[in-house]
Amino acid sequence: MIFNATERTILAGLADVLIPAGNGMPSASEAGIANEGLDRVLTVRPEIADVLESILQMADGRGSERVIAELQTNHPDAFGVLAEFAAAAYFLNAEVRKAIGYQGQTPHPIDPNPDYLEDGLLQSVMDRGLIYRPTGD
Amino acid sequence: MPSTYLDPPRDVLIIGAGPTGAVAAKRFAEAGMRIVVLEQGDWPDYSKARADHPDFELTTGRNWSGNPNRRQAPSDYPIDDAQSDISAVLYNAVGGGTVIYAAHWQRNMPSDFRVRTLDGIADDWPLTYEELEPYYERVEIDFGVSGLAGDTAFPPGKDLPLPPAPLGPMGRIVARAHNRMGWHWWPAPNAIATRAYRNLNACTQRAACMWGCVERAKGSVDHTHWPELVKMGVRLITGARVRRLSVNGQGLVTGAVYVDRDGIEHSQNAAVTVLGANGIGTPRILLLSGGAKFPDGLANSSGLVGRRLMMHPFGTVVGLFDENLGSSHGVWGQHIHSLQFYESDPARGFLRGAKWGLQPTGGPLSMTRSYPWGDNPIWGPSFHTQLRKRLDHSAMWGIICEDLPEANNRVILDSNLTDSDGIPAPKLLYRMSENSRKLLQFHLERARESLEAAGAKETVIAPLIRETGWHLLGTAKMGTDPKTSVVDAWGRCHDVPNLYIFDGSIWPTSSGMNPTATIAAMALRCAEHLVEERKNQKVPG
Ligand SMILES: Cc1cc2nc3c(=O)[nH]c(=O)nc-3n(C[C@H](O)[C@H](O)[C@H](O)COP(=O)(O)OP(=O)(O)OC[C@H]3O[C@@H](n4cnc5c(N)ncnc54)[C@H](O)[C@@H]3O)c2cc1C
Numbered sequence: 001m002i003f004n005a006t007e008r009t010i011l012a013g014l015a016d017v018l019i020p021a022g023n024g025m026p027s028a029s030e031a032g033i034a035n036e037g038l039d040r041v042l043t044v045r046p047e048i049a050d051v052l053e054s055i056l057q058m059a060d061g062r063g064s065e066r067v068i069a070e071l072q073t074n075h076p077d078a079f080g081v082l083a084e085f086a087a088a089a090y091f092l093n094a095e096v097r098k099a100i101g102y103q104g105q106t107p108h109p110i111d112p113n114p115d116y117l118e119d120g121l122l123q124s125v126m127d128r129g130l131i132y133r134p135t136g137d
Numbered sequence: 138m139p140s141t142y143l144d145p146p147r148d149v150l151i152i153g154a155g156p157t158g159a160v161a162a163k164r165f166a167e168a169g170m171r172i173v174v175l176e177q178g179d180w181p182d183y184s185k186a187r188a189d190h191p192d193f194e195l196t197t198g199r200n201w202s203g204n205p206n207r208r209q210a211p212s213d214y215p216i217d218d219a220q221s222d223i224s225a226v227l228y229n230a231v232g233g234g235t236v237i238y239a240a241h242w243q244r245n246m247p248s249d250f251r252v253r254t255l256d257g258i259a260d261d262w263p264l265t266y267e268e269l270e271p272y273y274e275r276v277e278i279d280f281g282v283s284g285l286a287g288d289t290a291f292p293p294g295k296d297l298p299l300p301p302a303p304l305g306p307m308g309r310i311v312a313r314a315h316n317r318m319g320w321h322w323w324p325a326p327n328a329i330a331t332r333a334y335r336n337l338n339a340c341t342q343r344a345a346c347m348w349g350c351v352e353r354a355k356g357s358v359d360h361t362h363w364p365e366l367v368k369m370g371v372r373l374i375t376g377a378r379v380r381r382l383s384v385n386g387q388g389l390v391t392g393a394v395y396v397d398r399d400g401i402e403h404s405q406n407a408a409v410t411v412l413g414a415n416g417i418g419t420p421r422i423l424l425l426s427g428g429a430k431f432p433d434g435l436a437n438s439s440g441l442v443g444r445r446l447m448m449h450p451f452g453t454v455v456g457l458f459d460e461n462l463g464s465s466h467g468v469w470g471q472h473i474h475s476l477q478f479y480e481s482d483p484a485r486g487f488l489r490g491a492k493w494g495l496q497p498t499g500g501p502l503s504m505t506r507s508y509p510w511g512d513n514p515i516w517g518p519s520f521h522t523q524l525r526k527r528l529d530h531s532a533m534w535g536i537i538c539e540d541l542p543e544a545n546n547r548v549i550l551d552s553n554l555t556d557s558d559g560i561p562a563p564k565l566l567y568r569m570s571e572n573s574r575k576l577l578q579f580h581l582e583r584a585r586e587s588l589e590a591a592g593a594k595e596t597v598i599a600p601l602i603r604e605t606g607w608h609l610l611g612t613a614k615m616g617t618d619p620k621t622s623v624v625d626a627w628g629r630c631h632d633v634p635n636l637y638i639f640d641g642s643i644w645p646t647s648s649g650m651n652p653t654a655t656i657a658a659m660a661l662r663c664a665e666h667l668v669e670e671r672k673n674q675k676v677p678g
Contacts, residue, residue, distance in 0.1 A: 017516075017517065018516040018517065018520065019516075019520050020517065020518060020520065022518060022520070022521050023521035023522060023525075024521075025521045040192065041192075041195065044192050044195055044196050044199070045195055045196070045199060047199075080507065083505060083516065084195075084502070084505075084506070087501070087502055087505040088192075088194070088195045088502055091194075091500075091501045091502055092191055092192065092195075097191070097501075100501060100524065100525070100528060101528075101529075102465060102500060102501050102528060102529075104189075104190075104191055104193065104500070105188045105189065105193050105343035105344060105345055105465075105466070105500060106343070106466075107189075107341035107342070107343065107352075108341060108342040108343075108466050108467075109339065109341055109342075110302065110303060110331050110332070110339060110340060110341075110342065111303060112300075112332075114300065114301070114303075115303050115304050115305070115308075115309065116285070116301065116303075116304050116308075116312075116324045118309065119313070121304075121309065121312050121313065121316065122285075122323075122324075124316040125289055125315075125316065125321065125322060125323065126287065126289060128289065128319060128321075129289060130289050130290075131289050131290050131321050131476065131477070131480070132246050132247055132248065132289075132290050132291060132292070132476075132479075132480065133246075133247065133248045133255060133480050134247060134292070135247040135248060135250065135251045135254075135255070135265060135266065135267075
């Protein structure tokens with residue numbers, strides 16, 4: 001499905017209710033979720049398109065806030081898909097990722113120095129002794 | 138063209154290439170037996186593992202879902218779960234469930250083998266912790282298990298092959314709280330390579346263990362076992378779905394009939410057949426194999442095939458902390474575990490207990506989802522503050538509750554639903570018992586206290602979700618009496634002396650632990666016994 005400019009504007013409006021601007025962060029539409037974001041999401045989750053299309057039909061010119069409230073109350077599954085799309089597209093924006101301090105599931109090689117010995121952490125457990133019920137076999 | 142191809146006969150036919158099949162195949166191959174393995178799935182496709190891509194979180198549910206009804210891959214069979222409180226999750230591939238498991242590697246505790254004796258309910262196992270211990274030690278070497286000896290919840294034992302994963306800030310903050318409260322914790326055991334080990338690479342803590350490990354660092358048997366076994370000459374046939382077992386006039390199993398991906402039927406004969414198809418797949422095959430002679434299913438004179446299904450109700454509590462805990466990363470996997478409330482205390486109003494594993498919470502998209510966050514709103518004006526509160530600032534206890542065996546919790550054959558080969562699908566009848574509900578409630582409350590004591594400013598008890606039936610146990614009970622059990626203490630079917638079941642189906646009780654450590658150790662113990670006793674093994678003439 002190729003969403004046209006009008007449809008993208010409506011989706012952006014709905015997403016802005018979920019993710020408005022604030023705290024120095026852009027809104028969903030400012031982060032381009034209905035443009036490049038939508039295309040990137042649909043590339044990996046094409047099945048979302050059908051649900052977004054039905055949401056567009058339901059929106060039918062009504063205010064975004066009302067549509068969101070109705071989805072939340074009467075169509076929680078569709079709401080879940082819209083929310084997943086909005087948030088996923090938002091976090092695919094490189095600026096947003098930078099601003100929230102998340103660079104992806106980047107490799108963090110394991111430090112070979114054990115951190116379980118710090119502050120006598122384990123000694124405290126050992127001092128409390130064995131806690132299992134022996135079975136005597 | 139013959140309607141059924143006859144594949145060359147073997148000494149042992151194993152059905153299922155998960156950890157049960159892998160561990161058994163290894164032991165048989167070492168003993169020089171000729172082995173064939175039938176697996177309905179394919180080798181996992183790690184090109185779909187996306188942890189090193191920005192769209193990772195978006196793709197997890199699509200590429201690595203544990204629910205076969207959602208995946209609907211050619212390797213999958215549907216499961217009718219409309220009459221079950223919990224949906225089964227599993228993975229049908231070379232590697233079985235270990236391809237997507239979280240790799241929490243938990244031995245059972247000694248009391249798990251003595252439930253009847255100690256708590257007066259359910260059943261004892263026909264073996265003890267001490268008898269199984271050497272087999273735990275051996276499989277732990279093969280799976281590349283990391284962890285630390287000396288856990289006070291277990292009898293003293295040997296070192297594990299690899300050092301434990303870091304506790305991380307998350308593990309340390311909770312560990313300190315438990316020390317203040319006098320509650321148990323220990324660096325958690327995981328089948329995750331914390332250093333390069335055999336053909337596994339060192340983990341890089343991307344918190345992606347359940348959605349395709351891009352690093353080849355997880356001890357899943359498609360890495361730890363099958364490549365080597367194939368080199369040793371084990372014949373592993375993928376895309377091979379077993380329709381039924383074949384039985385001769387003497388009541389011995391002669392092998393299995395399977396359908397390949399082109400829909401062609403094959404007959405695979407073997408002297409001995411071993412089932413490793415898990416707590417749903419195994420009873421399904423037995424129920425399909427009765428024929429006119431055994432209308433209630435093969436090996437089912439006890440009537441227990443498919444009954445006593447146990448799936449471990451699962452609970453989650455998340456804590457939100459001021460401190461940056463780095464909890465978008467780490468093993469997933471568990472950082473620490475606690476067995477403080479594992480043993481029975483009748484004063485609590487229920488029997489048995491649960492294991493807790495402390496886990497990361499993931500990246501930003503995971504902070505917005507209904508699981509584990511429930512109805513706690515993130516959307517709207519508070520989005521940015523909520524996100525900052527959660528991302529890297531949350532820690533999560535996952536709670537595995539022991540489920541007691543109940544005859545009416547069961548796997549049966551569905552009268553309508555079939556898989557893509559027209560083979561009847563399994564149907565689950567499962568209700569969470571009163572004991573399990575009370576147990577779960579108690580543990581959720583204690584886990585909340587744990588996180589609060591660690592300094593959590595808020596805690597969220599996750600809504601119970603259906604898709605948590607990843608431990609499938611009990612549906613072909615092990616025991617000494619053929620009237621009240623399906624297999625003996627070595628996995629041999631009482632009714633069919635050359636048919637064996639090695640997977641979690643044979644568990645008399647479920648413990649409150651992630652089961653793969655014990656499934657693997659049991660498979661090794663049973664396989665070893667078969668090898669030792671092979672001179673006396675009855676086989677078809
Ligand atoms: C999402 C998830 C997370 C998990 N996390 C953990 C964890 O952290 N720790 C833990 O201990 N356990 C965990 N588990 C459970 C673990 O995966 C299982 O306990 C384990 O894989 C069981 O091993 P198995 O070999 O008996 O069965 P499986 O691994 O299920 O393998 C059975 C195999 O048999 C094949 N099969 C079935 N029927 C047929 C047929 N008719 N014909 C041909 N082939 C057939 C299947 O395709 C499958 O590959 C998890 C499971 C899931 C799904």
